[in-house]
Amino acid sequence: xIKRPDVMSSIRRALKRSRVTALIGPRQCGKTTLAxxxxxxxxxxxxxxxxxxxxxxxxxxxxALSNLKGLVVIDEIQRRPHLFPVLRVLADRKPLPxxxxxxxxxxxxxxxxxxxxxxxxxxxxxxxxxxxxxxxIKFHAHHWLWGGFPLSFLARTESDSLAWRRHFxxxxxxxxxxxxxxGTQASTLLRFWTxxxxxxxxxxxxxxxxxxxxxxxxxxxxxxxxLSSVFMVRQLQPWHASIKKRQVKAPKVYFRDSGLLHYLLGxxxxxxxxxxxxxxxSWEGYIIEEIHKALEPEESYFWATHGGAELDLLIVKxxxxxxxxxxxxxxxxxxxxxxxxxxxxxxxxxIVVYPGxxxxxxxxxxxxxxxxxxxxxxxxxx
Numbered sequence: 159x160i161k162r163p164d165v166m167s168s169i170r171r172a173l174k175r176s177r178v179t180a181l182i183g184p185r186q187c188g189k190t191t192l193a194x195x196x197x198x199x200x201x202x203x204x205x206x207x208x209x210x211x212x213x214x215x216x217x218x219x220x221x222a223l224s225n226l227k228g229l230v231v232i233d234e235i236q237r238r239p240h241l242f243p244v245l246r247v248l249a250d251r252k253p254l255p256x257x258x259x260x261x262x263x264x265x266x267x268x269x270x271x272x273x274x275x276x277x278x279x280x281x282x283x284x285x286x287x288x289x290x291x292x293x294x295i296k297f298h299a300h301h302w303l304w305g306g307f308p309l310s311f312l313a314r315t316e317s318d319s320l321a322w323r324r325h326f327x328x329x330x331x332x333x334x335x336x337x338x339x340x341g342t343q344a345s346t347l348l349r350f351w352t353x354x355x356x357x358x359x360x361x362x363x364x365x366x367x368x369x370x371x372x373x374x375x376x377x378x379x380x381x382x383x384x385l386s387s388v389f390m391v392r393q394l395q396p397w398h399a400s401i402k403k404r405q406v407k408a409p410k411v412y413f414r415d416s417g418l419l420h421y422l423l424g425x426x427x428x429x430x431x432x433x434x435x436x437x438x439x440s441w442e443g444y445i446i447e448e449i450h451k452a453l454e455p456e457e458s459y460f461w462a463t464h465g466g467a468e469l470d471l472l473i474v475k476x477x478x479x480x481x482x483x484x485x486x487x488x489x490x491x492x493x494x495x496x497x498x499x500x501x502x503x504x505x506x507x508x509i510v511v512y513p514g515x516x517x518x519x520x521x522x523x524x525x526x527x528x529x530x531x532x533x534x535x536x537x538x539x540x
Contacts, residue, residue: 160308162292165192168283169259173229176281177249178258180235180272183285184389184415185334186326188308189261190233192285196259197231203256207234219244227255236262236337242275249279263334263388286389287311287415289451295533302444303428305417316427323421327351335384342381346371350381354391354411355422359439361462362393362411382411389414392447397459397472401502406462412443419443442484445511446471448532449482467498472505481508488512492520500524 169192172179181189190206197204203226205212215222219241223230235241245258260272272280287306290298304310304319307326313319331344331351353367362382364375371378385391393409413419419440425431431440450458455473462468471482481499483490490510500508500523510526517527 159191160288160292160312162188162192162288164291165285166195169196172281172283173257173259176257176279177254178245178260178276178280180280180282181259181261181285182282183263184287184307185263185330186307186309187285187287187389189285191308193231193233193259193261197229202226203228203230205230205232207232207237213238216241220247223248223256228257229259230256231259231261233261234263235260242272246275246279249276284389286447286451290448290533291452295530298530298533299428302416302441303420303425303431305415305420307415307417310417319417320421320426323417327418327421330390334388346373347381350378351385351390352422354382354385355413355419356436357411358413358419358436359442360411361406361408363408390418392450394446394458394460394471397461397469397503399461399502403467403502404464406464410460412446414447416440416444416447438486441486441513442470445484445529445532446482448529449473449511452532452534461499461503463498467495467502469495469499469503469508472503478506479503481505483508483510485510485512488514490520490526492524496520496524 169179169181173196181193183189194204199206205216207213207216216238223244232241245260248256249258272282288301288308288311289306290301293301293311301311304313305323307323310319310322310326313322327348331347335344335347350367350371353370357367364378368375368378382391382393386393390413392412392414394412395409396406398405398407420431423434423436425434431437434440449471453473453475455475457474459472460468460470461472469481470484473480473482481503483496490512496508499505505523508524510520510524511529511532512526513529515528515530517525517531519525
């Protein structure tokens with residue numbers, strides 16, 4: 159089993175300070191495996207709402223939960239939203255005999271229910287699949303190609319990993335999304351999701367996919383927001399600086415898991431990836447996701463002007479604005495875009511991530527670092 163020390167530490171801290179902790183992320187990203195390290199599945203304090211026995215035990219939830227002590231785990235809680243008001247009552251008891259760790263595949267319904275019923279009582283921890291720091295730099299190529307979902311990454315063969323991703327997408331579209339009552343056919347969403355793969359790393363424009371699907375722009379925006387809300391897609395919003403230059407105002411779109419991106423692009427091997435037109439965009443998105451996992455920024459954006467200046471990523475962390483460029487080149491150089499970003503955005507520092515092995519400076523404020531530094535736990539990029 160691949161250890162996830164940073165995630166485990168975050169969960170432990172949250173459990174100590176919060177009455178209810180929600181571990182939120184896409185299906186199959188490892189939430190249940192993490193929770194079972196705190197409470198074993200055969201414990202009376204563990205409820206899996208996809209299991210008929212647990213559902214039977216929770217027919218009268220107040221009676222089932224009120225006498226439990228210690229840590230109580232409720233898995234797939236989005237399947238029983240009526241439990242949130244019950245948890246609010248149980249979390250307000252003094253003294254507090256039990257704390258709750260709830261797990262759920264992110265959905266607008268789940269987040270709305272939890273925020274309304276458990277306001278001031280709930281701490282939410284979003285998680286994703288394995289990070290580069292967790293799998294190790296030795297497995298970088300494997301991790302990039304197959305993605306970070308545990309069962310995809312740990313598959314014995316390339317064909318096994320592909321089969322898992324195909325089944326994941328099918329199940330996600332045919333079983334999980336209908337639970338959200340979105341009223342759209344799985345085939346339409348699959349076409350949109352496949353189309354979206356070709357927009358990976360690009361500025362979003364709803365008009366072209368709307369025409370291709372024969373749908374309105376408001377519908378395709380809703381599809382995009384849906385995939386974002388369940389952690390399949392990241393919409394990186396634009397940063398607007400107070401400058402005279404005309405700036406891009408639409409978001410950029412990135413797949414959060416490179417393995418799903420490659421599957422929907424028809425990429426089946428490392429050789430196909432290295433020769434694919436989306437090769438550079440795939441690597442950029444992969445690095446952007448690893449930076450989010452490693453640094454856990456408070457805010458993140460991209461920046462671009464209509465004059466051609468751009469910055470791949472701008473993150474806010476501990477009051478500092480850090481600019482990040484992803485360059486798939488042997489020896490990145492100082493560019494006019496970097497100068498414009500430094501001048502216009504008042505960055506604390508600008509980092510250029512590249513696939514080399516040596517760290518070096520381009521100026522006092524610009525440092526080039528090898529991507530393998532992202533494989534360190536809690537890396538310092540300043």
